[in-house]
Amino acid sequence: MTDTSLPTETGDDQARPALPSGWAGVVSDYSSDQRTFKNVNWGKAMMWVFLLSDTFIFGTFLLAYMNARMSTKVAWPNSSEVFALHIGGVELPLLLIAIMTFVLISSSGTMVLAVNYGYRRDRKMTALFMLITAVLGASFVGMQVFEWSKLIEEGVRPWGNPMGAPQFGAIFFMITGFHGTHVTIGVIFLLIYTRKTWRGDFDTERRGYFTSQKSKYESIEIMGLYWHFVDLVWVFIFAFFYLW
Amino acid sequence: MTELSQGALAAEPGQTTDDHQQHPLKVYFIVWGWLFVLSACSYFVDYVGFQGLLRWTLILLFMMAKASLIVAFFMHLKWERQSLSWAMLLPPVAVLAFVGIIIFEASYTLMTREVYFDISNVPGF
Numbered sequence: 001m002t003d004t005s006l007p008t009e010t011g012d013d014q015a016r017p018a019l020p021s022g023w024a025g026v027v028s029d030y031s032s033d034q035r036t037f038k039n040v041n042w043g044k045a046m047m048w049v050f051l052l053s054d055t056f057i058f059g060t061f062l063l064a065y066m067n068a069r070m071s072t073k074v075a076w077p078n079s080s081e082v083f084a085l086h087i088g089g090v091e092l093p094l095l096l097i098a099i100m101t102f103v104l105i106s107s108s109g110t111m112v113l114a115v116n117y118g119y120r121r122d123r124k125m126t127a128l129f130m131l132i133t134a135v136l137g138a139s140f141v142g143m144q145v146f147e148w149s150k151l152i153e154e155g156v157r158p159w160g161n162p163m164g165a166p167q168f169g170a171i172f173f174m175i176t177g178f179h180g181t182h183v184t185i186g187v188i189f190l191l192i193y194t195r196k197t198w199r200g201d202f203d204t205e206r207r208g209y210f211t212s213q214k215s216k217y218e219s220i221e222i223m224g225l226y227w228h229f230v231d232l233v234w235v236f237i238f239a240f241f242y243l244w
Numbered sequence: 245m246t247e248l249s250q251g252a253l254a255a256e257p258g259q260t261t262d263d264h265q266q267h268p269l270k271v272y273f274i275v276w277g278w279l280f281v282l283s284a285c286s287y288f289v290d291y292v293g294f295q296g297l298l299r300w301t302l303i304l305l306f307m308m309a310k311a312s313l314i315v316a317f318f319m320h321l322k323w324e325r326q327s328l329s330w331a332m333l334l335p336p337v338a339v340l341a342f343v344g345i346i347i348f349e350a351s352y353t354l355m356t357r358e359v360y361f362d363i364s365n366v367p368g369f
Contacts, residue, residue, distance in 0.1 A: 063342055109279075221320075
């Protein structure tokens with residue numbers, strides 16, 4: 001009882017009794033002292049809370065899109081034709097979007113591998129797979145730039161377009177632009193984390209520049225949560241904006 | 245195991261002090277494969293040109309399947325304690341109520357436009 005030091009970083013008390021599972025676990029977690037999310041470090045819990053708030057941002061964007069599309073008297077542009085690519089005289093509907101989808105899913109897979117190798121303390125493989133994830137993410141953004149410039153060339157503007165309902169441009173640029181921003185931020189952080197991993201920060205527990213916290217491989221899992229969320233948002237955008 | 249659980253004095257074998265989400269690679273590869281298959285399926289909904297109710301049903305089905313796989317396995321929610329899972333999964337359900345409100349509002353806007361707008365006189369429409 002003389003030990004008055006603060007709880008450890010993750011708040012784990014020594015000699016904690018086993019936690020109940022199922023509904024009893026939910027009740028005991030929420031009715032307990034100090035913290036609700038027992039075996040999750042604060043960084044991960046905060047990332048989840050952030051992702052939840054981001055869910056609402058993208059949710060309201062998609063709702064705005066639904067409102068615009070439902071309430072217009074003018075026909076909505078046919079996304080299958082708008083986003084078609086002409087290759088060798090053949091028109092392939094939504095081809096670029098399909099490729100972008102596959103690239104993003106691939107990057108999610110490589111991110112999962114990076115997290116896994118991180119917990120195995122395999123520094124080089126972790127860095128390698130994070131770098132591959134960053135490259136895939138960057139190529140996704142590159143394809144989006146191509147898509148944007150193609151549409152701008154065809155006369156799509158936030159206030160109108162030659163294909164149909166004038167709201168199409170505003171909705172398209174807002175939703176895909178906001179998602180592309182998320183991907184770009186993700187790529188930047190992936191590159192920073194690749195460097196940190198390669199340098200061995202997570203092995204030597206080097207203290208971070210901003211927070212002075214020790215670097216831990218958990219950070220890569222948290223980074224992964226963000227990256228998978230970006231992929232998750234794309235699943236919804238793909239379904240509602242491109243396919244609907 | 246973390247150094248925390250190793251340092252825990254009375255750490256029992258089944259105790260959940262482990263913060264790490266480490267699982268066999270096989271699980272990830274299977275999920276990864278399914279995500280590709282489901283993406284291909286939703287692309288073919290457009291390629292084949294299904295319309296109407298069938299199209300919407302298939303789009304939503306493949307979308308929810310993909311989203312569930314990503315959240316459950318890639319984001320590890322399947323393996324987290326339920327207190328975290330419910331805190332993250334229940335609030336987005338509230339968006340459905342918002343959807344209902346917007347459907348009501350959008351229908352009303354469309355009705356007023358149909359009754360009062362002569363589109364040919366409005367620039368930009």
